[in-house]
Ligand SMILES: Nc1ncnc2c1ncn2[C@@H]1O[C@H](COP(=O)(O)OP(=O)(O)O)[C@@H](O)[C@H]1O
């Protein structure tokens with residue numbers, strides 16, 4: 001009876017699940033915490049790619065320890081989107097720290113590329129980060145031989161093959177979402193060498209390959225185990241939650257907050273608030289993303305030395321509305337709204353209110369209102385959304 005290993009490479013951790021296909025149940029889990037590298041530079045958010053691999057090894061081994069690993073037939077990776085995993089040409093494990101999707105240092109490059117390409121790219125998009133790298137760390141950019149994303153980097157470690165698929169590639173800003181191909185002209189607008197650094201694209205049903213013998217041995221799996229193309233974490237969440245119809249929406253709370261739904265046609269929003277992503281099945285995934293979701297609440301929790309359970313209990317004891325305390329959660333700058341240089345603010349403090357549970361709740365409320373603004377934007381676009389879908393289907 002077949003088992004499948006699912007890996008999620010998020011900003012705050014790698015998660016592994018073993019899925020039992022016949023019973024449609026998750027039968028084992030593993031997890032490994034990750035964090036952003038400490039920095040005092042505003043807008044910077046970096047991780048070392050080696051930490052993703054350490055996380056994959058550890059989380060997968062934990063999950064596989066509880067099952068008969070010989071039954072595992074395939075592995076699928078869901079990756080944090082937008083972050084860039086370049087410099088692979090310098091050898092696995094030797095890369096410089098790489099920019100996370102939340103990094104907003106490339107705000108100026110985002111403005112420049114938006115003007116040049118006649119579109120709206122926010123600083124999260126990989127293309128803006130590559131232009132930033134070219135300008136600020138030219139030696140690192142010059143050493144770059146291939147550009148991958150976190151998920152495709154992990155697939156490369158698993159199989160030895162570099163490839164990407166449409167769902168994850170849509171977060172680069174140099175991908176033609178309607179045609180599901182690289183947009184070489186947009187890539188060349190970043191750097192003429194960039195089109196040659198991009199990996200081949202796979203369709204939703206094409207495997208990346210089978211496990212490298214070394215990776216198979218490290219995970220305790222057989223070498224004939226297939227690795228699926230996987231996708232960005234948002235597209236994989238849509239698959240996992242069974243969202244397949246226009247009009248259904250998913251809210252996903254992680255370091256970033258995302259809100260998305262499946263569409264039969266690409267969605268174009270000139271303001272850039274709704275990102276025109278592809279999904280993992282050949283359809284599209286209009287998506288709203290905020291940079292500050294659980295990250296703000298986690299910072300509040302950690303500042304008061306509270307465990308997750310304590311923070312949840314104390315926050316539940318506080319009143320909705322937090323006695324007028326407002327936590328604007330833009331700790332990392334923000335992309336929805338597009339305010340990359342904004343910062344977090346706590347308003348309405350009065351004597352006795354500087355409590356961990358209250359600030360934790362206020363941060364969660366702030367992150368929730370951010371996502372609600374995104375939901376309103378998505379709803380406001382629905383008329384046009386159906387119009388575009390109709391044109392597409394008839395065209
Ligand atoms: N519904 C929630 N309420 C409160 N905190 C949450 C919730 N969901 C996640 N978190 C917190 O956010 C952290 C990061 O979530 P996670 O999904 O692991 O993010 P990422 O995919 O970005 O790594 C979790 O470890 C947890 O502490």
Ligand SMILES: O=P(O)(O)OC[C@H](O)CO
Pocket residue numbers: 009010011012079080081082101232233234254255256257258289
């Ligand atoms: O690290 P996460 O899980 O917040 O993932 C980032 C998302 O992919 C952004 O769309």
